[in-house]
Amino acid sequence: MSDCLVIIPTYNEKENVVSMLDAVMSLEYPFDVLVVDDGSPDGTAALVKEVAERFPNRIFILERSGKLGLGTAYIAGFKWALEKSYEIIFEMDCDFSHDPNDLVRLRVPCAEGGAGVTVGSRYVKGGGVVNWPWTRKFISRGASLYVNMVLWLGVKDSTAGFVAYRREVLEAIDLDDVQFIGYAFQIEMKFRAKKKGYKIVEVPISFCDRVLGVSKMSMDIFNEAFLGVLKMRFFFNLTK
Numbered sequence: 001m002s003d004c005l006v007i008i009p010t011y012n013e014k015e016n017v018v019s020m021l022d023a024v025m026s027l028e029y030p031f032d033v034l035v036v037d038d039g040s041p042d043g044t045a046a047l048v049k050e051v052a053e054r055f056p057n058r059i060f061i062l063e064r065s066g067k068l069g070l071g072t073a074y075i076a077g078f079k080w081a082l083e084k085s086y087e088i089i090f091e092m093d094c095d096f097s098h099d100p101n102d103l104v105r106l107r108v109p110c111a112e113g114g115a116g117v118t119v120g121s122r123y124v125k126g127g128g129v130v131n132w133p134w135t136r137k138f139i140s141r142g143a144s145l146y147v148n149m150v151l152w153l154g155v156k157d158s159t160a161g162f163v164a165y166r167r168e169v170l171e172a173i174d175l176d177d178v179q180f181i182g183y184a185f186q187i188e189m190k191f192r193a194k195k196k197g198y199k200i201v202e203v204p205i206s207f208c209d210r211v212l213g214v215s216k217m218s219m220d221i222f223n224e225a226f227l228g229v230l231k232m233r234f235f236f237n238l239t240k
Contacts, residue, residue, distance in 0.1 A: 001032065001057060001084075001085065002030045002031055002032045002058075002086075003085070003086060003087040003088065004029070004030075004031045004032065004086065004087070004088045004089075004090065004103075004107060005031070005032045005033070005034055005081045005084070005086040005088075005089050005090065006024060006031050006032070006033045006034070006090040006092055006103060007033075007034050007036060007073075007074060007077035007078070007081070007089065007090060007091055007092070008020065008033060008034070008035050008036070008092055008093070008094050009035075009036045009037075009038070009070055009073035009074065009077070009093075009094070010035055010036070010037045010038070010040060010044050010045075010048075010094050011037070011038045011039075011040050011044070011067055012040045012041065012042045012044060013040065013042075013044050013094045013095065014040070014042045014043055014044050014047055016094050016095050016096060017035070017044050017047050017048055017051075017094055018047050018050075018051055019096075020094050020096065020100065021033060021035075021048065021051045021055075021059055022051070023100040023101075024100045024103065025055050025058065025059070027100065027101065027103060027104060028104060029103075029104050029107065030058075031090070031103055032057075032058050032059070032060070032086070033058065033059045033060070034060045034061070034062060034077050034080060034081065035048045035059070035060070035061045035062070035094075036061075036062045036064065036073040036074075036076055036077050037061060037062070037063050037064065038064050038066060038067045038068055038073060039063070039064060039065055039066050039067065045061060045063055048061045049061060060080075062076060062077065062080060064076070068181075069181030069182060069185075070161075070181060070182060070185060071178065071180055071181035071182065071185030071188075072181050074091055074185065074189075075175050075178060077089075078165075078170050078175055079175060081167075081170070082167065082170060082171060086167060087111075087166065087167050088107060088110050088111060088164055088165070088166060088167070089164070089165050089167065089170060090103060090106065090107075090162075090163065090164045090165075091161055091162065091163045091164075091165075092161075092162055093161060093162070096208065097207055097208055097209060098120065098161070098162040098205070098207070099205065099206065099208070102120055102162070102203075102205050105203050106118045106120055106162070106163075106164045106203055107164060108203075109164075109201040109203065110164050110165070110166050113201060114199060115166070115198075115199045115200065115201040116165070116166050116168070116169040116193055116196075116198025116199050116200065117163060117164065117165055117166070117169060117190065117193045117198055117199070117200040117201070118163065118164040118200075118201050118202075118203055119155060119157055119160050119162070119163055119190070119200060119201070119202045119203070120157075120160055120162030120163065120202075120203055120205040120207075121155075121156055121157035121160055121202035121203060121204055121205060122140070122157050122160065122204075122205065122206075122207045123141065123144060123156040123157045123202075124156055124157070124202045124203075124204050125204060126204030127157070127202075127204035127205055127206065127207075128204075128206050128207070129206070129207045129208075129209075130206060130207065130208040130209065131208060131209040132209055140159065143158070143159050144156060144157055144158045144159060146226070146229065147159070147187055147229055150229050150230065150232075150233050151187075151191055151229060151232060151233055153187075153190060153191060153194060154194070154200070155190055155194075155200055155202060156202060157202060158186070158187050158190060159183060159186050159187060160186060161186050162205060162207075163186070163189070163190075165189075165193070166198075169193050169196065169198050172196045172198075173189070173192045173193065173196065178192070179228075179231075179236075180228050184228030184229065184232075187228065187229060187232070188228065188232060191232055191236075
């Protein structure tokens with residue numbers, strides 16, 4: 001059993017999930033994987049189980065009854081991980097927008113550098129995005145600037161979803177009190193970690209837009225993030 005667990009939420013990812021799991025299993029450092037599948041009608045869960053047979057005690061699946069939101073998928077995965085002996089827990093997309101090879105670099109600040117959280121960042125030196133139109137780049141950069149103006153988070157890629165947490169950070173956060181399930185979830189988790197006094201380190205990554213499958217992004221998710229940041233700033237009780 002590894003000391004690192006990668007949580008990968010899925011919904012209709014049959015085009016990507018087998019290749020992603022094989023890629024993570026081939027890394028030089030051993031990572032276990034927990035797939036949290038929200039009842040994908042395309043057979044994603046069945047494919048995960050087939051791959052898991054080739055990697056016993058390395059790949060696990062948590063099946064849920066429906067599409068319940070990204071944040072709740074990660075919360076369920078965090079709780080699962082904390083019941084085990086994992087020391088570093090990762091968030092990662094299944095669509096290869098996050099390069100699985102970068103997991104090794106994201107591990108280092110948490111494992112060796114005293115960080116509580118490592119963020120795979122598009123907006124620090126050496127990072128970037130591939131296959132995005134200028135409008136999406138503008139919205140994404142603007143979102144991070146807005147978050148820092150309101151929350152003083154100090155993280156250049158505050159909306160990033162490629163993240164590693166030390167176990168103690170997730171133990172310190174009241175996971176049942178996390179309020180957002182969409183885009184704002186990523187901001188909220190970083191905000192709560194910072195308010196608990198944990199160091200957040202950004203590691204440059206190249207983010208590549210998905211090639212296969214359908215994006216889960218929507219205007220509702222963006223709206224949640226915009227209003228959610230204001231709620232975090234003025235209405236959150238972060239003593240928990």
